[in-house]
Amino acid sequence: MNDNRLLDAVDALTKPTVDHVKQTADDGTYIRTVPVEHPALLQQLADAVVPSAGHDGGSKSASARERNVIDSDALWELTKIQAELRDWMRYNLAAFDRKDLPGSLRRWYVHANVSHPDTNPDWIEWVVRELRRWERIILNKLDRTVKQLETGHLCPLCKTAEWIDQDGARQPARLILSYRKDEDGRTSEERVVCQRCRTGWDSVAAIEELGEELTEYERMSA
Structure with missing residues (x-):
């Protein structure tokens, strides 16, 4: 199952990303550019279920009621992704860890490559679309x-x-x-x-x- 599109879709959900953020002085003078690492998207979704004070843009005046409510949409999407990935891994269930979805998805990818090297291209196409759908859902959910x-x-x-x-x-x-x-x-x-x-x-x-x-x-x- 050597398909770069599938690996790219898996990477997009399971690998940390790095943004390069420009720091400026109060007068707008450039100081430096610093790398800021973000967790894998699947981990960010799990972290979004119960937002912390820092997840709303850093406003300390935001009410506790608004900050600490369980994010039902994030929980709903996380639960669906957990269930779907668990179903994909039903023949290698010991490798599934609902608390480590990035690791679980990568283990699924490795196992699928070893067990099904000649998988139907139509099935691969469907999986790629599904993983990209997860990516879009999470990116939309993480809109601060x-x-x-x-x-x-x-x-x-x-x-x-x-x-x-x-x-x-x-x-x-x-x-x-x-x-x-x-x-x-x-x-x-x-x-x-x-x-x-x-x-x-x-x-x-x-x-x-x-x-x-x-x-x-x-x-x-x-």
Whole structure:
């Protein structure tokens, strides 16, 4: 299975990357360029599940509620990737480690090369597309201009307070608001999604209608 496209796709998800960042003085004078290493994309996705104070651009004034909420989208995508990669490695399951997805994917690649050197090109093409899809999902998820906070409300459709992840752990199920915030403080791309059933409300009008529905539901339940 000697296909450079597949190896490139694996590398994109499993190898650390280095950016060269220019440092300047307050007056804009160039000082130097320093290398900054970032973990592998799969590891960055795992790290994004519970954002830390440093993951939102370094603002110490950001509320703890906004910083520390479990990132349900990241957890959902991580769980799906873990499950899919585990299925790929079902014949070499001892090599799978859900806590080390970069290492697991590289071990899968090595094992696939040894066990299936003449794999169907159509299958390789599908795997490359799937790995590149993972890459796009993670890069989109790591966009630091996107903020997320928990609304505290149950979904009006599934009305379920918890969901069970693949490890059997109970995770909270609430409506999560996400939005993009630019350098001038303007917001856009507002979206509300249920942590359990994944139903989404993708426009301001839909979110306003959802708010009215939740208000009416709370009034009827009082």
